[in-house]
Amino acid sequence: MKKSVLFVAATLVLNTLGMDAQQVNKKDPQVKKRIEKLIKRMTLEEKVSLLHGNSKFYVEAIPRLGIPEWALSDGPHGVRAEINRHDWAYAGWTNDSATYFPTGTAFAAAWNPGLAYRRGEVLGEEARFRGKDVLLGPGVNIIRSPLNGRNFEYMSEDPFLNAKLTVPYIQGLQSRDVAASVKHYALNNQETERTTIDVYASERALREIYLPPFKAAVEEGGALTVMCAYNKFRGEFCSENHYLVRDILKGEWGFDGVYMTDWNAAHSTVGLAMNGLDLEMGTDKADYNDWFYAKPLIEAVQNGEVPESVVDEMVGNVLRVMIRTNVLDPKKRFSNASMNTPEHQYEAYRSAVEAVVLLKNENNVLPINIDQIKSVAIIGDNATRRHSDGGLSSEIKALYEVTPLEAFQKKYGDKVEINYALGYEKLSTFVEGANNGQSAGYFTDGGGLDEKVLDEAIEAARKSDVAIIFCGLNHDYDTESADKQYMQLPYGQTELIAEISKVNPNTVVVVIAGSPVDLVAPSICAPAIVWGWFNGMEAGNAFADILTGKENPSGKMPFTLAYSLDQYPAHAFNNYPGRKGVVNYDEGILVGYRWFDTKKQPVVYPFGHGLSYTTFEYGQLSTDKQVYGTDDVVKVSFTLTNTGSRQGGEVAQLYVSDVESSVCRPSKELKGFDKVFLEPGETRTVEISVPVSELAFYDETQRKFVVEPGEFQFHIAASAGDIKNTVSIQVQ
Ligand code: BGC
Numbered sequence: 001m002k003k004s005v006l007f008v009a010a011t012l013v014l015n016t017l018g019m020d021a022q023q024v025n026k027k028d029p030q031v032k033k034r035i036e037k038l039i040k041r042m043t044l045e046e047k048v049s050l051l052h053g054n055s056k057f058y059v060e061a062i063p064r065l066g067i068p069e070w071a072l073s074d075g076p077h078g079v080r081a082e083i084n085r086h087d088w089a090y091a092g093w094t095n096d097s098a099t100y101f102p103t104g105t106a107f108a109a110a111w112n113p114g115l116a117y118r119r120g121e122v123l124g125e126e127a128r129f130r131g132k133d134v135l136l137g138p139g140v141n142i143i144r145s146p147l148n149g150r151n152f153e154y155m156s157e158d159p160f161l162n163a164k165l166t167v168p169y170i171q172g173l174q175s176r177d178v179a180a181s182v183k184h185y186a187l188n189n190q191e192t193e194r195t196t197i198d199v200y201a202s203e204r205a206l207r208e209i210y211l212p213p214f215k216a217a218v219e220e221g222g223a224l225t226v227m228c229a230y231n232k233f234r235g236e237f238c239s240e241n242h243y244l245v246r247d248i249l250k251g252e253w254g255f256d257g258v259y260m261t262d263w264n265a266a267h268s269t270v271g272l273a274m275n276g277l278d279l280e281m282g283t284d285k286a287d288y289n290d291w292f293y294a295k296p297l298i299e300a301v302q303n304g305e306v307p308e309s310v311v312d313e314m315v316g317n318v319l320r321v322m323i324r325t326n327v328l329d330p331k332k333r334f335s336n337a338s339m340n341t342p343e344h345q346y347e348a349y350r351s352a353v354e355a356v357v358l359l360k361n362e363n364n365v366l367p368i369n370i371d372q373i374k375s376v377a378i379i380g381d382n383a384t385r386r387h388s389d390g391g392l393s394s395e396i397k398a399l400y401e402v403t404p405l406e407a408f409q410k411k412y413g414d415k416v417e418i419n420y421a422l423g424y425e426k427l428s429t430f431v432e433g434a435n436n437g438q439s440a441g442y443f444t445d446g447g448g449l450d451e452k453v454l455d456e457a458i459e460a461a462r463k464s465d466v467a468i469i470f471c472g473l474n475h476d477y478d479t480e481s482a483d484k485q486y487m488q489l490p491y492g493q494t495e496l497i498a499e500i501s502k503v504n505p506n507t508v509v510v511v512i513a514g515s516p517v518d519l520v521a522p523s524i525c526a527p528a529i530v531w532g533w534f535n536g537m538e539a540g541n542a543f544a545d546i547l548t549g550k551e552n553p554s555g556k557m558p559f560t561l562a563y564s565l566d567q568y569p570a571h572a573f574n575n576y577p578g579r580k581g582v583v584n585y586d587e588g589i590l591v592g593y594r595w596f597d598t599k600k601q602p603v604v605y606p607f608g609h610g611l612s613y614t615t616f617e618y619g620q621l622s623t624d625k626q627v628y629g630t631d632d633v634v635k636v637s638f639t640l641t642n643t644g645s646r647q648g649g650e651v652a653q654l655y656v657s658d659v660e661s662s663v664c665r666p667s668k669e670l671k672g673f674d675k676v677f678l679e680p681g682e683t684r685t686v687e688i689s690v691p692v693s694e695l696a697f698y699d700e701t702q703r704k705f706v707v708e709p710g711e712f713q714f715h716i717a718a719s720a721g722d723i724k725n726t727v728s729i730q731v732q
Pocket residue numbers: 074136183262263393
């Protein structure tokens with residue numbers, strides 16, 4: 001199917017589904033009756049059996065009531081291979097290879113809600129094929145520190161962008177009768193001391209930065225399950241945090257699905273039950289009867305510590321999710337199942353193409369005209385490395401993963417000479433027992449460049465017309481369970497890039513990484529830089545097509561690339577990874593570009609930055625009115641013209657500044673965006689709507705969001721660092 005057709009179709013479905021999701025969220029009297037009937041027929045033991053795992057990823061069946069075993073599976077960018085029932089080893093199935101999508105930050109870099117919806121659909125179809133009812137993802141936490149090992153699984157440093165992509169992902173997934181599990185609720189921003197760290201953030205930071213993606217997932221996306229974070233928030237574990245769960249998630253947002261633990265994140269029985277936890281998974285006790293929500297829960301009910309009505313409420317939540325995803329209707333349950341279809345692979349390819357960000361392109365080094373060159377050097381460990389099977393819980397047994405070198409060889413091997421050289425070696429070493437004993441350890445750089453390996457790469461670059469270095473990180477660094485220890489490129493890659501750039505003026509650096517790295521030196525010495533991400537099974541094809549101009553890059557950075565680690569707010573305040581088990585988010589709401597802009601800090605590449613092989617011109621910006629009430633919607637419009645000679649996509653970004661405010665507000669905040677594809681010479685009028693309520697800040701005294709009257713500036717921009725036009729409005 002053509003991209004434009006597919007995109008329109010996905011958007012249409014998306015709009016219709018937005019309505020459906022809300023309807024599903026309303027209390028359905030028939031579902032309620034069915035739940036009550038089932039609960040009435042259950043013994044206490046049967047009820048409790050539905051509230052905890054009976055193995056690593058399954059929940060017990062109650063055959064006499066027609067309740068099958070409930071199947072959960074990781075993860076956010078593909079359905080994970082089958083794991084043994086009672087240990088973490090892979091089961092060794094031969095039919096559990098899956099479609100592998102670009103990971104979280106790559107997903108965000110595409111800035112495309114239509115793609116997000118389709119990704120959800122594909123994941124849903126494959127989960128169904130594998131017999132899964134719940135797919136554990138998406139991960140929607142905010143990127144606070146470049147060092148967080150799980151940044152690659154999450155999305156961006158901006159809550160608005162995360163929310164806008166999370167909603168269609170969930171709707172797409174759940175349209176296939178698979179429940180999403182939005183994770184990790186909440187403030188899960190580091191892996192150091194991940195199971196004990198106690199996070200303190202202001203109410204304002206909580207409401208404006210850390211909660212919005214979860215709120216949107218529940219209220220707009222209709223997410224059916226939510227997974228807790230391992231960490232504590234204000235002294236209480238997130239699994240049993242009364243404020244986060246009872247007050248906000250289930251109270252304010254009206255969530256009536258399943259709130260589950262992360263694997264082995266339960267710490268009590270009564271605490272969990274009274275604070276709203278519905279499902280215990282992954283507890284590290286061999287006998288399932290010993291789990292907090294097994295025999296101890298039965299006893300707590302029997303001795304009056306937990307009212308049976310609380311157990312009924314949890315069971316009701318589990319049954320409600322089962323009913324909404326057809327788990328209790330055997331004929332319908334797996335009707336949306338398919339696996340590894342060409343359409344799925346096409347979606348993985350489109351997602352990969354749209355994620356690639358062109359950071360720099362001096363002298364039009366890119367795109368490479370394959371017909372006009374005789375040779376190309378392909379350099380770097382990441383030119384041949386597959387990444388699908390790394391990173392821990394989100395690892396995928398990909399049906400295939402095309403590496404960059406394979407793609408170049410297959411597509412152009414008969415046209416040009418390909419001179420491959422390793423360049424640098426993946427020599428990370430494991431440091432045992434690090435992170436205060438909270439994780440097994442972490443990987444660190446195993447040393448600099450080997451002279452011989454470097455010389456071979458220099459020679460390959462010298463004798464080639466173009467040199468492409470596939471560098472960056474791998475899942476030794478971007479991984480669950482350990483943070484990175486520094487932001488520099490490991491293994492001497494910075495030196496490699498400098499040396500190659502010296503001998504070849506057409507050097508292209510392709511960064512394969514899922515979190516911010518130090519690009520200061522490469523941005524000075526290399527004429528072209530592309531950010532390629534852990535980009536899924538079609539990564540190599542996408543890179544080859546973008547680098548040779550078959551496809552035009554249209555991704556934009558989902559995080560800021562600053563000059564140094566201590567420029568990032570968490571580090572500037574020395575508030576990472578915390579002290580004595582506590583981390584204070586003293587930077588408050590000034591996370592990511594909100595900080596760099598407000599503090600006027602120079603950066604290497606700003607949030608939202610990304611170039612194209614064509615050029616775009618932004619026309620005059622206007623709003624439908626001048627003066628607005630607090631219930632109004634501001635309709636912003638502007639023209640966008642493709643002024644170059646190639647078809648291309650531009651993510652136009654709308655930022656808003658509050659000019660007069662009684663509290664500190666970020667210099668500007670993202671409030672809208674649109675990814676627009678234009679033919680050469682084509683002009684389109686783009687409209688973006690912003691409800692005035694979106695201009696609010698969280699007032700800690702009144703404990704609610706407040707829009708203060710006065711002037712607001714709307715900026716249309718190509719990135720947080722490249723404002724094209726500004727217009728002012730008044731709110732009365
Ligand atoms: C991770 C979760 C994951 C779960 C099951 C945990 O270690 O934090 O994200 O879904 O394991 O594999």
